[in-house]
Amino acid sequence: MKRFLYENGGPVIMVQLENEYGSYSTCDETYLKELYNLARSHLGENIIIFTSDGPSNSLLKCGSSDKRYLATVNFGPTTAPVLEVFKVLEDFRQNQPWVNSEYYVGWLDVWGGDHHITNPEWAVDGLNHLISYSMRVNVNMYMFHGGTNFGFWNGGARPESSITSYDYDAPISEAGDITRKYMIIRDLLFRRKGTEPPELPRNTTKISYGRVNMKFVSQCFRFINVSSTQN
Template sequence: MIIYDDILWSAFQIENEYGSYFACDYDYLRYLREKALAYLGQEVILITTDGSGDGYLKCGNLEGVYATVDFGVTMDPKKAFQPQRDWEPKGPLVNSEFYTGWLDHWGFKHSTTGLDIVAKSLDVLLAYGANINMYMFEGGTNFGYWNGANYPAFLPVPTSYDYDGPLTEAGDVTDKYLALRQVISKYVKTPPMPIPANTPKMAYGKIEMKFAGTVQDLLDKLRKPNQKPVTATYPVYMQAFGQYQGYALYRHIFKQDYSTAQNLSVVGIRDRGYVMIDQVPAGLVIRERIHNLSLSITAKKGQTLDILVENQGHINFGSGINNNTKGIIHNVTIGTTILTDWEMYPVSPELYVPSADTVKSTGTPYYSKDGRFMSPSIYVGQMPTLTDPQDTYLDPTTWSKGQTIIRSNTAYNIGRYWPIAGPQIRLFVPKPYLAPNTVNNVIMFELEMAPCKTQTGCTVEFKDKPLINATAHGPYHKYMSQEIGYKYNWHSFH
């Protein structure tokens, strides 16, 4: 919605920051324009949005479509809007994404933008007569596998997309919200209604977890019924066998002995691969890390090589969008020999349905010789029966890396956890994902190391507060954040 000449106009955006993409294809933009007009009619206002720079608008704008810009906090609205004015000499000033905070990446500090500078900038922009759309106004959650990634370098985004927004990922009111509301009230009358109370949060305590099986033990239960593995001479990428998100297991049977140490090279890993020989972890291969693309191994003829691959998120900004195949996308070699004849299995932990025997399991995973890794495994626990479930936060502090599912009659993929990387520790579990008066199973698909060598430590805990601003240092977490504010390069990542 845009206000111009005291009239509220409805606008439809045909593309988002296309000027940041390398193609600069005006035929593509014209196609979108004509499709929008065909469905919405000739009276609709069509817009584009791009970064506030002439270089972005050069390829992002189109005749017959009104160009808008996006940027974060600024104290110089004339300068910030100048690129829009260069391409749209007349018409409303529109910041279609006024950044109230910023996104996070695994392994980096939590991003924040102070409420004072956001409120002051909003005041300056509104006083200048600008139209403002806040991004994000309410934080969100990348449930399941829906987190994206930036590139270059490859940097996946955590499950939480709280964004330090005026409303949190749980929809709670913050001091930033109150400050921005006060600014807005200077320019328009705010609704005569009380601010809604924040939703209650519950700490349900510790849940005992039980080992259910390794990924190999449960392979049939981690894919659709009667879904057979794909066979090929060489590895094929995950999308080619219908696994667009999540995980896949690549399997090869060694055809000869390798009694002396050989270099197993997986240069085409996308994005993170857990290497096992007869289920015993041999190590980890990681995308774009030159020292983590190969392992020294020995093996015997007939042994099984398994590589469980995690797709850590699709690239969703810049030219890297065109390089989004996942799995193993090049040949795997041992020494100078290309390994041929592979089986590839989709692995979907959200399909796993615990049985009555699961919670009584006394088995254990396999461990690497150096004790750093275990074979990726499923663990299951049960929450206490809830008569009136409320929002809560799952805390996997003592776990390493993996995926969490809450399953009653329906499976809800809560998202990825990676507390040893940070900054996010706890996962938001909204009330609708917890079923009343029945069993809510907690399923942990742990990839690296569970705290379960002794049963006393094999727990996860549900708490009543979020924790998304920590970095890991042993068993304790130091609260850290990085301030994103005035003069930040907003379009280096998105």
């Protein structure tokens, strides 16, 4: 990763360690210190290292106990009032940038659940309110580009498991397509900047492969038992 850091001509300006560690209530200060030291040994002294936790004092205290980290919070348009969220962050660690490291413009899907779709106007209105609130505010949209959890990398939060697709109803879809949500977010940002947006590439042509009929072969657990015995 080091060759992709900003100081080396790359695009990476910040590196997050752990993810919402404060939510797991382990609160291992030694672990967070050693993790920070390890990252610095590999990445050097010029990159910003930060944590990302929910907007409450208890979560921040547990997830970002080492003051060498830039503490950030994550929240969506309806999580809590912006004033309330950044007051929590300011009370926890004063005089640092206010960063929403996960501004939720969509949501993930789980096995057996419905596909989540968020209103584009809802997402862009919240974004506009957020970036208009203060010059100290910095925003990272999550997710800006949908992706795929290949193989068994989907993970989850008990008792639910995420599906393979991580499209997230993001502004740029899992297939790399521009969506209406992308267009109105782009219009907002370029309007605030006072410049005209560049021309966009066309979305890729899609093909319908028709109906695929599946034939039952066996149960997954039966296969696991057989393969485990053979190995």
